[in-house]
Amino acid sequence: MAYTIKDVAKAANVSIATVSRILNGQTGYSLKTKKKVLEIIEEMGYQPNAIARGLINKKTHTIGVLFPFLSGALVTELLRGIEKAASAHGSSVIVSHTESDEEKTMKYLQLLSEKRVDGIIFTSEVMTKQYYEFIKIMNVPIVLLSTKSEVFPIPYVKVDxxxxxxxxxxxxxxxxxxxxxxxxxxxxxxxxxxxxxxxxxxxxxxxxxxxxxxxxxxxxxxxxxxxxxxxxxxxxxxxxxxxxxxxxxxxxxxxxxxxxxxxxxxxxxxxxxxxxxxxxxxxxxxxxxxxxQPFMEMGESAGHMLLEMMETDQLSESRILKHSIVERKSVKEKI
CATH class of the missing domain: 3.40.50.2300 (Response regulator)
Incomplete structure (x- = not known):
């Protein structure tokens, strides 16, 4: 049986508004009430509806990620890092495949806007004026991953x-x-x-x-x-x-x-x-x-940076992560 917030409120003998405030970290209830409500939520296995929660706090707890391609270990590791950071903050990830095509990129930005994502990670491509202006209209924070912009003031995560x-x-x-x-x-x-x-x-x-x-x-x-x-x-x-x-x-x-x-x-x-x-x-x-290139670390760093910007509304500082040489068998010393 799928329980609703109404069921939780009834079992705890409190109002739906009180349950909502507890779920969203707001004030207006006692510690005793909070403890009781959380225990009932756990017993019922109640899962708050993300859309309903978003209507209250104006957050959807989703971030949009744009990749120019979706194949290869590079994308896999970057995405693993992003999802690790997002999961730690209770957020989900929507991935878009732009194929480095301007029209398709704009289409996905429009889609992410309609989905009301809380922030965007833009990877491995050049940030154009058209993209930048649209994201400004969306009024959400953005982080560049494995790319940077010399034109627009956007924080980035990459190696040198x-x-x-x-x-x-x-x-x-x-x-x-x-x-x-x-x-x-x-x-x-x-x-x-x-x-x-x-x-x-x-x-x-x-x-x-x-x-x-x-x-x-x-x-x-x-x-x-x-x-x-x-x-x-x-x-x-x-x-x-x-x-x-x-x-x-x-x-x-x-x-x-x-x-x-x-x-x-x-x-x-x-x-x-x-x-x-x-x-x-x-x-x-x-x-x-x-x-x-530490791809998973780069993705995780970009994810944490974006989530921090979403919480603070402050621009974050760019991060250059360290590269290293991995020695195997394809190079031989010349005598």
Whole structure:
């Protein structure tokens, strides 16, 4: 039997309004009454209706999350972290898949507005003026996750892509490599493209290693296929390359696939380091050395930040989380 708030009030011999005030943390009742009502709620297994509760306190206890894609370990770990934070605060998560499409993103923002979400986490995309202005009209807090905006005053949670790419390149240099190439995503991508390219170039520069266009292959994305064909281009334009920094783990594994097809041994003939530390990085042959982004921690941090902003109505400070190098078997010291 599904009990209602009316049943709880009747059993406790109090008004429905009193039960409602207790459920919503308001005042106007004694500790004895509160104890009695909560005991009856537990005995009955009563579950307050979120919509009804929202009508009282103007909160739906839901947050909206927009992802440009829904496949891959990256999204899984980010979402696990967000849901962990939301659950700890008694909130739920509505996930929207935008496919990096402006029209679809606006459609989902409209939907989240109609669902009266209490806040938004916007991931892995550029925050446009159109999105920002609509969210301002919604009048809810927003946190950027795995992205940032140089234009709008929105707090974010991410790693420093420039520093992480610098670390990956320096790792190869410290292993004795000087003929180093990079397979990159688009240099027009201000989130994960250009910062990683600049980190790569700066590491070479700081260690007095020359750089020219032959050191880098720029692709349109960060997936397996981009790494596979990016490796073909790298071998063609820089045949003396001994180590490669790939801008994602999927690209790194695609590069390893091409190396295998050409009879090139990883890491004996060529070393490869990836970026992200998704699950398949440890399953590749050989297991992939990579830069780790703490995705679950990032998601949880963004969730807590948003929930804090929802409670305080204060803008939170952005957070840069630490990356690290996970050493496996795809990089060999050059003698």
């Amino acid at each position: 892509d420039f520093e992480a790419a610098y670390s990956a390149t320096e790792y190869l240099i410290k292993k004795g490599h000087t003929e180093i190439g990079m397979i990159s995503g688009p240099d027009t991508d201000m989130i994960a493209g250009k910062p990683r390219i600049e980190g790569f170039k700066k590491a070479l520069q700081d260690h007095q290693i020359s750089f020219d266009d032959k050191n880098i292959v720029i692709r349109e994305g960060f997936m397996f296929t981009e790494g596979k064909f990016g490796m073909l281009s790298m071998l063609d334009q820089k045949p003396d390359v001994t180590a490669i920094f790939a801008a994602s783990d999927e690209m790194a594994i695609g590069a390893m696939f091409t190396a295998y097809q050409f009879g090139i041994n990883v890491p004996d003939d060529i070393s490869i380091i990836g970026y992200d530390n998704i699950n398949i990085a440890s399953m590749s042959i050989p297991p992939l050395t990579t830069v780790q």
